[in-house]
Amino acid sequence: MLPAVVPAAEGGGEGFETPGVANFWWPLFGGDGAFAFTRPALVLLISVALIAWFFVGATGKLSLVPSKRQFLVEGTYNFVRNTLGRDIIGSKDFLQFLPLLFTLFTLILVNNVFGIVPFVQYPTFSRLGFPLVLTVIVYLTYHAVGIKRKHGVLNYLKSLVPPGLPTWLKPILFVLEFLTYFVIRPLTLALRLMGNMLAGHLMLLVFILGGEYLLLHGDNIGLKGAGILSMAFSVGMTFFELLIEFLQAFIFTLLAALYIADAVSEHH
Template structure:
């Protein structure tokens, strides 16, 4: 029995979507780059609009006895306010950061969930540039907050010099702490979210297309394997819903922790 070998497995190139209504391209380091508005760009705008409209409508009346929509909005706000604001940053400083954490969480969550919504089915934040933009914004915010409270030199000391440690060992620890707390944080923050969204969706594509190929392109003997691949596709899709929520939660939770460390009096 001869096996066909014309199946093309999915790869990172499948996430490089062409622009909508345009076909201008240019080469860069061996890759084809596109100019114009792409689907992920539109999804960013759509996610921002949906989050704004939903919570605006949910909070517009603010009745003493909330309706269903207001109740959902209040519970969503309380979840971010309490678990990622008050409990992490502390009761003294957390309220001024709640709007940012709240908007960030639901913006990321919705962009993640786009991966499983029919006719969209693309995780916006599987494009690294968009995630690094969010990480850079977070980096600016928590560093600016720390510098405002402690001063530039005081903040660098807070982030680079471990409390209670002195002597020659500081020559090793200070550069490591500086790299870890100032330089590396936005990179790891972005990579965690980007890599999970990319890998999860890549796995879904592999099982979906692989199952289709085994059922319709291979011999009948491979059909059960193709059906199994589709079953795994469905199971992984449900698992991805959990991952999408957890990655949004972890991203915002780490933001709250970084802010908490920036406003703390001791490292």
């Protein structure tokens, strides 16, 4: 986090610096350029190593009576398999997409939870580049599946317009459906995840840094009391943010499954 206290513009006192987008750009080395290695990149690499260690270790020694670790792995897998895979895509086609859905859910969830983990406290997907990469993977997957199922690009584009419509309505609907499938879906998928993680982290920063500033630099009991309330509220916000982090991982994976289900279906 950036310091909450900075020199004031006038006088020799100190003032409160409002958290902003600079709190999300932490280059570790490589300068401030496009190829800098940043803290979110490090957090993402740590999350990949942590997920691999956890799941490989848990599945390497399976037992009839599961350990707590095995129970958590099986519960997560069954949740993604049944709720986000089979129930959305269908029992006929979901298995081939299960590795993608499981990877999306666990990777997003772990990186979101890092936003409230002490000494990390950084939601990786508050940086647009990370959800954008996952969105591109989902985007290419459901379009490739749709093209394969519809036997070619032309038939895939034709399927965007349902049969039986008046001739004059078909061009209008085609444009709307094309924008939905090729522009709006990927944009909203990436921006929804990024926006929620960015907003949640900024709110926590405001209440934590603001409470710290009021508590340490408030010149009367009222301001110090407001600082205590702000810090207490930040604790409650942390638990609420944990719920949001889970929901955002669920929603991203759910939408990916819905788009894939749409692509494998016979009719849009």
